[in-house]
Amino acid sequence: MSVHNSINTGKPITVTIDGKVCKSTFGKTILQIARENDIYIPTMCYLSKVQPIGSCRMCVVNVEGVDGMILSCQEKAVDGAVITTNNSALFHERQNIMKLYDVNHPLECGVCDKSGECDLQNKTMEFDVDTQEFTARDQHRPVENWGHVSYDPALCIMCEKCVRVSTEITGDEALKVKFGGYGSTIINVKQEKNYASLGEAAAVCPVGALVSTAFKYTSNAWELTKIPSACPHCGGGCQMYYEVKRDRIYRVTNEFEFSTLCGAGRFGFDYANEGVSKDPAAFNAAVEAFKNADSVVFAPQISNEEAMILQKLKEKYGFKLVSHEARAYQKFMAAYSTVTGKHLYNGDLKTLSDSQAVIVLGIRINNDSPTVKYHINMASKWQRARVIYMHPMEDSEIQNIVTQFIKYEVGSEEGVAALLAHTLLEGNEDVTKTLREYLDDLDIGNLSAECNVGEEELDALKKSLLKKRGFSLVVGSDLYMHPRAEQIAKLVALLETYAGFNVICVPPAGNAMGVSLICDLDDSAEGKTVGYNVKGDFTLSALGDGDLDMPALNQQEGTLTTVDKRVVPMHVALPYGGYVLNDIANALGIHAKYTIDYTPMLPVAKGFKKTVFDALDEYFDATGTEHRGYLLASQKVPVKRTLDEIEEIEAFDGAVVYRCDPVEQFSPFTAKSTLLKDEPVMLGSTQFAAAAKLQDGDTITFEIDGISFERLFKIDTEMKGTIALNPTFDMGLSASLLSSYRFSRLVFRKTNNENIGNNDE
Amino acid sequence: MGLEQFKNRNVGQQNYVMLDLEHTPETGMGKFRQVVRRTFKAELFVGLWVTMREMINALFKGQMHTVKYPFEKLPISPRYRAIHEMLRLLESGHYRCIGCGLCEKICISNCITMDTRYDENQRKEVSEYTINFGRCIFCGYCAEVCPELAIVHGPRYETASEQRASFSLFEDMLTPIDKLNLQQEYDGFGAVTPNADENIKKTPLAY
Structure with missing residues (x-):
């Protein structure tokens, strides 16, 4: 992580730990090498995914020829070092540390939620402190309720893991240490939008000081069955465990040493379709509906296997298969791959977190993809990366990591992509002659004026990348849904091909990436429709409000495709008594015993492997290497680098709304979760209110893509500009019917209550 | 009390006393004489007197020996493991159970089920607690593991009920608050040892 001694980093070294000869590379700490070699060194404050904290001093070791004790978590091993991890002096030192930790620690293990999985308990036993x-x-240290998480300072051992994750990982810097000697505590300096930090903090807390408020005192750790799974909400597919007792999910935990969960993953777990029994009449109606369907419309919140079933049904029955977000992404990636020659983007999250410069384009990253944001934050904190955020709206939530905000006009993404390509490929010698001509022919002055991106801003961007190594580019769904998405894709792809960028095209929703790879999608629906988690003439719904119930994603087995290009398994956390999509497929003549029988049938041409579901791994090894499912293999695609002229940019004047859910809300499923309480209000700045002639508290109705919204308008004083945020997570079965560009002009009608008085409207 | 005296199975060395019983007559005359002697010795009236005396004691002096079960029950050994009881703190009257879940965990017949919650006073509260007495084998582990002596075995040994598996709720087992003064401390397995005070190590206080 550190850039010090970078010259020798990676050089092979040999050290001897407790008589065992260990081969490793320079740059790793003694503790890391010990763990690689299964040698145990006790720690209290060490957390693999952040930089060494060094507050507990439990990891002390002796190194031959060095006086005193060395902190193995911080000290890099040097070639030939002979290290002792345990002897009576070290044991005594550690025992004393544990004795100090135990001073005044409340003897309430009987009720403490951490009891049974508590580091303090374990180490107290290990070092015989009785x-x-x-x-x-x-x-006097009263318990504090911080909302999602309660903090009991009396139990806190001040290891600072929670502060580190909120700074280095989630990046909202919600938690701080209040220094005061023995009276030191952790304080919460961010009262709102802190789900992720608090959830993560509760996960890494080695004692019972930080515990999810909803979980607190409801169950002992050892009573819960851990069901490994992947979070289905945003397309991040983060590793998670559902902790279940008596058919109820009590909480969600994760392998917090190596992976991270956002608030939605951690708190949005109670969206199961419960109390469903088999209704043969509805089932037969569903089978009939499929037989007669002209189109099947579905939301991207489905597993790869279900997508495969729909694809097989399409092949047999010839209906149109529609999923708007996935289709937009599919087209974007198809255009993208004509430039790169590979069917997937080259980027991954690990490389992103090691980058020294990150450009974010066309995505409200903090809302759309928390896991990607965390990796950008890691780059910012560990590599001091330049983070250039390009978007029509500033986001105050990420201003602590963004070093340069470039605001562009709504709708001008194509121009911005062209400007970016022009700036970053200037002087690049790998660029082909035709491409060079194309880039030289761009009317930069005009583009810059139309996009409202100053040339000096681009120069500053270019300058800031000088002397940096490792560039990443993150693009998102503003681009996929853009009318000129394919052209934008090609321009972005140039940066992967020629400028050496690690590009991540963040999937727009749910398992959109898997769907886009598996299904042969159509642009629009026609005739009779069957909707899956979408309103159709016949609706299958896991939300429990359709014509036939379907299991939610925590009630079924299957795989998801993640932003990291990984296929990860999900397992059944809660029982489900009704019919599943596979039953319908069986009734329609496509036979498979279980849904997961389709796992090895996923298209190899798209990078999937013929691995059966039960053979998929789900663990991280001691060094933190992920062994979950498999990585999609990159497939070659014919190259055809033809770029169009940049189109005239359509002006979006006046009040504009941007489809964007609040942080930690992604879909009707997160909306159904009781712990995530977000009001579906439209948020805009005072400037927006003035432009749209709205007041705080007005209720308005408007239509986007034929879906009518009724929204309470609220002014958010932290926002600027004339764009308001319009959430869609509460739209239930209609949410996935939205297919247009994420920004739209606001044409609305005020529908305030009559008694408020007549408005001018 | 040691168990040595029970382990000594050498009968001959114990202090048995031989009763001085007369020999059974063998001749007809001998038998006749025994009958005549017993008849005129008025032993019958001795026996009748004993009956009479006990009747008078029982009826008029309140010394009835008959136990009117089920209205009356004999005291039972504290180590007997019968239907569970939930005890209260004598000082506050609050139930002792802290909801730690150890009884539920240790129960080998899986008959204890409990739910806990975070209450308004920021304490762990037992929101539901049941024991399925159709399954309970009265092994006593729950009482033994309980760190608070909250769940104990009481003396109520009648386990017959109308249903094969009847559930017992927390409230049924809890000492009624108006009978708190009658609550007996439990002496069975898991109870505090008589010399517990000697084993306590005090936390040092420097101030």
């Missing part, structure tokens, strides 16, 4: 020999005057 009496308190030291003493300190205790203080």
Whole structure:
């Protein structure tokens, strides 16, 4: 992680730990090498995914020829070092540390939620601390309720893991240490939008100081069955465990040493379709509906296997298969691959977090893809990366990591992509002659004026990339849904091909990436429709409000395709008594015993492997390497680098709304989760309110893509500009019917209550 | 009390006393004499007197020996493991159970089920607690593992009920609050040892 000694980093070294000869590379700490070689060194504050904290001093070791004890978590191993991890002096040192940790620690293990998986408990036992020999005057430390998480300072051992994850990982910097000697505590400096930090903090807390408020005192850790799975909400597919007892999910945990969950993953788990029994009449109606369907419309919140079933049904029955977001992404990636010659983008999250410069284009990253944002934050914190955020709207939530915000006009993404390509490929010698001509022919002055991106801003961007190594580009769904998406894709792809960028095209929703790879999608629906989690003439719904119930994603087995290009398995957390899509497929003549029988049938041509579901791994090894499912193999695609002229940019004047869910809301499923309480309000700045002649508290109705919204308007004083945020997570079965560009002009009608008085409208 | 005296199975060395019983007559005359002697010795009236005396004691002096079960029950050993009881704290009257879940975990017949919650006073509260007495084998592990002596075995040994598996709720087992003064401390397995005070190590206080 550190750039120090970068010259020798990676050089092979040999060290001896407890008599065992260990081969490794320079740059790794003694602790890391020990763990690679299954040698145990006790730690209290060490957390693999952040930089060493060094607050506990439990990891002390002796190195031959060095006086005193060395902190193995911080000290890089040098070639030939002879290290002892345990002897009576070290044991005594560690025992004393544990004795100090135990001073005044409340003896409430009987009720503590952490009991049974508590580091303090384990180490207290390990180091034989059965009496308190030291003493300190205790203080009054009342329990604090921070919303999703409660903090009990009396239990806190001040390891600072929580502060580190909120700074280095989630990046909202919600938690801080309040220094004060023995009276030190953790404080929460961010009262809102802190789900992720708090959830992550509760996960990494080695004792019971930080515990999810909803989970607190409801169950002991050892009573819960851990069901490994992947989070289906945003397309990140983050590793998670559903912790289940008596057919109820009590909480969600994760392999917090190596992976991270956002608030939606951690708190949005109770969206199961419960109490469903088999209704043969509805089932037969569904089978009939499929037989007669002209189109099947579905939301991207489905597994790869279900997508495969729909694709097989399409092949047999010839209906149109429609999923708007996935289709937009599919077209974008198809255009993208004509330039790169590979069917997937080259980027991955690990490389992103190691980048020294990150450009984010066309995505409200903090809302759309938390896991990608976390990796950008890691780059920012560990590599001091330049983060250039390009979007029509500033986002105050990420201003602590963004080093340059470039605002462009709504609708001008194509021009911006062209400007970016022009700037970053200037002087690049790998660029082909025709491409060079194309780039030289661009009317930069005009583009810059139309996009409202100053040439000096681009120069500053270019300058800031000088002397940096490792560039990443993150693009998102503003581009996929853009009318000129394919042209934008090609321009972005140039940066992967010629400028060496690590590009991540963040999937727009749910399993859109998997769907786009598996299904042969059509642009629009026609005739009789069957909707799956979407309103259709016949509706299959996992939300429980359709004509036939379907299991939610935590009630079925299957795989998801993640932003990291990984196929990861999900397991059944809750029982489901009704019919599943595979039953319908069986009734329609496409036979498979279980849905997961389709796992090995996923298209190899798209990078999937013929691995059966039960053979998919789900673990991280001791060094933190991910062994979950498999990585999609990159497939070659014919190259055809033809770029069009940049089209005239359509002006979006006046009040504009941007389809964007609040942080930690992604779909009707997160909306159904009781712990994620977000009001579906339209948020705009005072400037927006003035432009649209709206007041705080007005209710308005408007239509986008034929879907009518009724929204309460609220002014958010932290926002600027004339764009308002319009959430869609509460739209239930209509949410996935939206197919147009994410920005739209706001044409609305005020529908305030009559008694408020007549408005001018 | 040691168990040595029970382990000594050498009968001959114990202090048995031989009763001085007369020999059974063998001749007809001998038998006749025994009958005549017993008849005129008025032993019958001795026996009748004993009956009479006990009747008078029982009826008029309140010394009835008959136990009117089920209205009356004999005291039972504290180590007997009968239907569970939930005890209260004598000082506050609050139930002792802290909801730690150890009884539920240790129960080998899986008959204890509990739910807990975070209550308004920021304490762990037992929101539901049941024991399925159709399954309970009265092994006593729950009482033994309980760190608070909250769940104990009481003396109520009648386990017959109308249903094969009847559930017992927390409230049914809990000492009624108005009978708190009658609550007996439990002496069975898991109870505090008589010399517990000697084993306590005090936390040092420097101030």
